[in-house]
Amino acid sequence: MGRLGADRGRIARVLGLALIVAGVVAFFLVPGAVAWTLVFAGVSTGAFLSLVAGAPSVPASVVPALVEGPAEDVASLLDAFALNGRAVFVPPGGNLTRDRVFIPASENEKPVPLLDDASTIHRGPVDFKIGVALVPAGRALIDAHVDATGASLAGAPLPEVEGFLRGLGLENGLFTGLRLTRVHDSLVVAFSPRVATPCFGAMSTSPPCDRGGCALCSAVGCALARSVDRPLAVHEAGPDGSTIVMTFDAPPPAEDPAEASPDPEERE
């Protein structure tokens, strides 16, 4: 998809408008019956381009509900259960058919217990501390964008995931300036929200960014977990000025030792 992918919607709208104007201008400049053909071609293609290719992937009417979501309730739930561990975004796999975000009671307990669609509360592997697996607040945003774009996030390389997330932010007016970089064993994402996200400010009503966060943080976590196709733990997250910076623990996939060493004797 690449970096330009995010701006294609805007380009399509401008191009469509230009075609409509060109069609109307041609009507006055071109004599004879050809003028009607040019008007028809210009206006119809321009309108189609503007309305169909320039459409936001998430309907504007549902964006506020998706962004706000049940953030306040989830924050209350986490406080009530004293769940202070950092969130782990878990992509679909095994008995889990939809994404979940697992929030352990204390610092990240590894490995993440096996999750399934039916259970919400899980005993962690360390000291049997409790953890909850919730529906990520940003999953609906990701699903809507995947539905609209036809993109497949599973196993997608980082530049494609970056393009996907930039598209989600720009086309729906959610956030700008998204950057996704790999730093050693971590994935670092930074973006500037354009909507009033509950992540900011002392009056924040949503869970902190490292405990599932608002819909935008959650959407980013979901997309990245799907792309690496394994549970992705938040290492550090929070607002930095007008930007949200999230760091995920994501060591690069281990190379197959058989492939890494071409010498058969060395393998043994």
Added chain:
Amino acid sequence: MRLDHVLALVVLIYISVLSILLPDGDLGLLSVLTLIGILVLRELAGSFVSRGLRARVDFFVYAGLVAFAIVVIQRVRGILNL
């Protein structure tokens, strides 16, 4: 490439080709052929596109149907010499 961009590109090419082949300004024929093209495209892409995108394409289908109705009325009036 996004599916909505592919749809828009196909329609752009299709209408451009129609305009080259029918430059004499017969809007009735152009609109009917465009309607047929969009209907075919909608059926082919139907299961792959989102509900929102389908609704936007449907808008053009309804506009095409209105144009088609006008063409039919004109032809009938022409035949009946009204």
